[in-house]
Amino acid sequence: MSRDLRLDRLAKTFPNGTAALGDLSADIAAGAFVSLLGPSGCGKSTVLRLIAGLEEPTRGRVEWPQTRGSLGVIFQEPTLMAWASAAKNVALPLELAGMAKTQARERACGALEKVDLAGFADALPRELSGGMRMRVSIARALVADPDVLLMDEPFAALDEFTRGKLNDDLLRLWAERGFTGVFVTHSVFEAVYLSQRILILSGRPGRLVADIQNPAPYPREPGYRTSAAFNATARDILDVLEEVSTC
Amino acid sequence: MLMQVLRIILPIALFAGLIQFWEWSVVYWEIQPFILPPPSAILAVFETDGASLLGSAWTTLGTTLAAFALAVFSGTALAALFASSRIAEAALSPYAVILQVTPIIAIAPLIIVWVGLDNAWLAVLILAWIAAFFPVLASATAGLKAVDPNLRDLFRLYRADFRQTFIRLMVPSSLPYLLAGIKTAGGLALVGAVVAEFAAASGNTNGLAWRILEAGNRLQIAKMFAALLLLALMGVALYAILSFVEWLLLHRWHGDRRRA
Numbered sequence A: 001m002s003r004d005l006r007l008d009r010l011a012k013t014f015p016n017g018t019a020a021l022g023d024l025s026a027d028i029a030a031g032a033f034v035s036l037l038g039p040s041g042c043g044k045s046t047v048l049r050l051i052a053g054l055e056e057p058t059r060g061r062v063e064w065p066q067t068r069g070s071l072g073v074i075f076q077e078p079t080l081m082a083w084a085s086a087a088k089n090v091a092l093p094l095e096l097a098g099m100a101k102t103q104a105r106e107r108a109c110g111a112l113e114k115v116d117l118a119g120f121a122d123a124l125p126r127e128l129s130g131g132m133r134m135r136v137s138i139a140r141a142l143v144a145d146p147d148v149l150l151m152d153e154p155f156a157a158l159d160e161f162t163r164g165k166l167n168d169d170l171l172r173l174w175a176e177r178g179f180t181g182v183f184v185t186h187s188v189f190e191a192v193y194l195s196q197r198i199l200i201l202s203g204r205p206g207r208l209v210a211d212i213q214n215p216a217p218y219p220r221e222p223g224y225r226t227s228a229a230f231n232a233t234a235r236d237i238l239d240v241l242e243e244v245s246t247c
Numbered sequence B: 001m002l003m004q005v006l007r008i009i010l011p012i013a014l015f016a017g018l019i020q021f022w023e024w025s026v027v028y029w030e031i032q033p034f035i036l037p038p039p040s041a042i043l044a045v046f047e048t049d050g051a052s053l054l055g056s057a058w059t060t061l062g063t064t065l066a067a068f069a070l071a072v073f074s075g076t077a078l079a080a081l082f083a084s085s086r087i088a089e090a091a092l093s094p095y096a097v098i099l100q101v102t103p104i105i106a107i108a109p110l111i112i113v114w115v116g117l118d119n120a121w122l123a124v125l126i127l128a129w130i131a132a133f134f135p136v137l138a139s140a141t142a143g144l145k146a147v148d149p150n151l152r153d154l155f156r157l158y159r160a161d162f163r164q165t166f167i168r169l170m171v172p173s174s175l176p177y178l179l180a181g182i183k184t185a186g187g188l189a190l191v192g193a194v195v196a197e198f199a200a201a202s203g204n205t206n207g208l209a210w211r212i213l214e215a216g217n218r219l220q221i222a223k224m225f226a227a228l229l230l231l232a233l234m235g236v237a238l239y240a241i242l243s244f245v246e247w248l249l250l251h252r253w254h255g256d257r258r259r260a
């Protein structure tokens, strides 16, 4: 058994007959940052839900290292409890696991600090901006130190500026914590900026059509976005996507 | 600022004007007091019959509050059961609906026979409870179903058990729905209590409805109005208190329905 997370010929057909995911096999190395890219409806969210165990595959399986790693998830929406403060929201995974309230709060505040929200522990979600809510969601996903972080287009609803800032925050946290990142996005440029590896899925039912490595070293600074290396990788991906969408 | 003052002054002025007009028109058109008594005569009733009216109001209020409390408790409990078991919901919800769609005035005679006229208060309590029960059940059930599916997934992901999910997720997300239902239930408990008192039509219940019947038989129209006034005040007070509770519990996070 390797330390990797293995997706073994994963397929999912929903009870209503929709074949969402056709066939996906991939080894995701521990500590890697991988993006899933593909046309809308090709089963990207389904892959994440399968990995998270929120959905059972119709065929194939998700193989974990010896023990099933702990998981963090960031949804497209911040998905916060509207009635609870930022700190309460972040402390949720800890409290559900049985940690004492005061200790959980302490760690939650620490996690909020990491996403630059130190002063907002007691703010309610409605008192925060969209980007700040997303950061609370990131803090919640990371507070329990997960081995694997699943992200489903987490920044899609944000403006370019906030998105870039959160991309950098995310990479910094990834370097610090060393979790395995699986990131779903519609944006080729976001995928290139963040990932070591980009998996491209075809239209529904989703199949793996390309597995592109991005060897650019970390830390990646905003300057990387305009470099020749960045453009070359983006070009490769765009070429594949063009082929996928024409067939 | 001026607008704010007007918003308070204007309704009061309108009300005072209407009362004044009522008083004046009864005199001007020489309307018989057993058709429409003037407001002054209605107030005078409280001097002569105040004690018996207030005593009856107290009785009706007591039954209303007891029925309301029972309805809130049983409605939420049943909704919680429905939320935890689909089978229970499928098996039991038809009866709840039957209870709701059957007019309580039609069930009243049966209930009164069952509990015996000597226990008319119990019949009133049961009927008021039936009237108030359904909105609580319906709103709590709707609320429990309206939980954000992503949050539900999140709780599943962190392996929350049913108790944790219920207390931390389902109760708070359904609270806005539940409180709206509870507000309706308060008014319906009062309506149910009064309807049941009418149906019992016996001095045994001794509630405000009985006072109205009694006064009607004796053509004491002013006293009927006085009893009506008390009923209306009770209903409004109940609604105001429940609205305040709702505001207390929700205004911080639920004020504008912006998505979180």
Ligand SMILES: Nc1ncnc2c1ncn2[C@@H]1O[C@H](COP(=O)(O)OP(=O)(O)OP(=O)(O)O)[C@@H](O)[C@H]1O
Residues within 6 Å of the ligand: A014, A015, A016, A018, A019, A020, A039, A040, A041, A042, A043, A044, A045, A046, A047, A204
């Ligand atoms: N619970 C479900 N029941 C039935 N069909 C579903 C269900 N969930 C998803 N699908 C279908 O499966 C397909 C893939 O859905 P999925 O959400 O994985 O796509 P996606 O790649 O994440 O799309 P997008 O990029 O638009 O988010 C879609 O056609 C969708 O309609």
Ligand SMILES: [Mg+2]
Residues within 6 Å of the ligand: A044, A045, A046, A152
């Ligand atoms: Mg999706």
